[in-house]
Amino acid sequence: MTVTLADVAAHARVSPATVSRVLNGNYPVAAATRERVLRAVSELDYVVNGPASALAAATSDLVGILVNDIADPFFGIMAGAAQAHLNAPADPSAPVRTNGERLAVVCNTGGSPARELTYLTLLQRQRAAAVILTGGAIEDDEHSAAVAAKLARLAEAGTRIVLCGRPALSGPGAGPVHATLSFDNRAGARRLTEHLLGLGHTRIGYVAGPAERTTTRHRLEGHRDALSAAGVAHDPALVLHGSYDRASGRAAAAQLLSAAPDLTAIVAANDTIALGVCAGARERGLRIPEDLSVTGFDDLPSATDAVPALTTVRLPLYEAGARAGALATGAGVPGGVEVVPAELVVRGSTKAPL
Amino acid sequence: MTVTLADVAAHARVSPATVSRVLNGNYPVAAATRERVLRAVSELDYVVNGPASALAAATSDLVGILVNDIADPFFGIMAGAAQAHLNAPADPSAPVRTNGERLAVVCNTGGSPARELTYLTLLQRQRAAAVILTGGAIEDDEHSAAVAAKLARLAEAGTRIVLCGRPALSGPGAGPVHATLSFDNRAGARRLTEHLLGLGHTRIGYVAGPAERTTTRHRLEGHRDALSAAGVAHDPALVLHGSYDRASGRAAAAQLLSAAPDLTAIVAANDTIALGVCAGARERGLRIPEDLSVTGFDDLPSATDAVPALTTVRLPLYEAGARAGALATGAGVPGGVEVVPAELVVRGSTKAPL
DNA sequence: TTGAAAGCGGTACCAG
């Protein structure tokens, strides 16, 4: 059988209550007693029973991090940063459970609304201490309502909700959210297109992400804002939607370039798409940037490795993830919304059109 | 307050025991009663209390997946696959808890021995149903012993242990492991170097991973095996160790090429390093593969995007992850060891030396 | 087929 707290108590010749107090360090215990208990713990190789502890205390040390695609470094970087900063509490006076160690768990929704809800239920079932939702949200009234309802239930049960790289919930759904870190996707996208316009480009293709995502919409809106501010007519035929992957970018490039051979630039909604666009363009014999300017978004190392000259918009993913981790441990003002700036990084992948 | 099973029982006018039986579906219950209970559940929006359930049943539905680097798609692909196949049990007769849904959680060790142990303890504390350890293991007697001991304790408590992309434990530590999927890194590396030798290369540099990793050692051994089989003298000065990242590859390439300008090929221990090697070589004005052949390992899409012509060794990461997920749910023969083949993928990044 | 009740392993309140 596994060792229980009662075993430790017997071994140390104290009451279970005392052992619990020593372990949680939230109550005065005589140094000698404490010593004895700790020795018993290590002698018996005792490990707290998480479920029992969570049941009794009505909270657990589990923190869920929801990501849309675990194979995408965009999420990996944020999740890793969050995880790393969960165990370095901003507030040292915070009550310490067992070791103060939180079990950060990454849940891969694959972008599926159903799985997003399933994971939230699973985390609710585990009475998670916090939930961090990362990346763009799905824009669908029914789904949004369901998520908002779930989040409300979670918050009710004491789970702290943090949004990272996702726009703040509006209306009644915003209540339960402890903190929001939203990326300034719109401004970033606007700056990117302004940069192209500044170089003289006017025929610009745009390869967007999935239609029902907030990131997709915001980045596209930024692009359009820049166009209309410059008085350039917006041609809907130059915008193609797809998924956030390379294949989508390749296909879109092929389609755009054959439909509109006069394009001088293509804006991709993210770096992975941009890589595909470059591939698609090269397959048509175009050189980048001599014949076609291409831009990305997110500034992922994996993309700039492939195309070091890629002009992109840099989102501070690591910093945002780290901040989200800290917020999940209780830092920050409840209900706070922080906008994370998106910085234009100009490299060689854009040049003035002929 | 949150809704409890007792509330559901009252609402459905049955005993808590009956509600439990309905929810777990592992006991005969009259259809009418069952109906009534299910309606009560949905009317009250009841969600099982995981900790309480785990405490009473002495098992949980949590599955931990340990990875060395969550920002690396190598692990992302395996983890995502495992997660996806955890909820499609191979054995339909397996006892179904709550919904049969397991909470797959990805734990990022960052390659740190201490964090690996910490996570194992955390999972032990949660009474995890299974633990999947992915990727190369750290080769250090003390650490290995500690991990083996931990795994033994976990197995004792009913946690199923699966190794994925990690060599089988030998000796007494092998006991608790339910299944092992080991990549045939050595054979893959051997084939890769044989390919280069076949082209006529004899001065071959090698950029290895961290010294204390099994993957590092096995791949390097495969390389050396090929060299000695071909009667090519092994020059230790041509082997450099570093971490599994791009920077390490770039630096190593610079160092190798200045120390041994007569190199005609460089073998990188994985794709990320290969990317760095290409970058480093190009910085010295070398063209690939005209002036220098470069090979990778793992065949990650993110790498072949960057260098589509990269000759690599393909490991079926998704398939292996999926299999590991199935094994974690109980499939397969206890104690089984499966060797996953590594397939050489020849592309344009290698050519015969002048 | 269903109900009653004894735990599962900790926590935290109340005494002492």
Added chain:
DNA sequence: CTGGTACCGCTTTCAA
């Protein structure tokens, strides 16, 4: 400062 002891919410015999 320490011990005794009701729970926490669910599972699972044992009876009915």
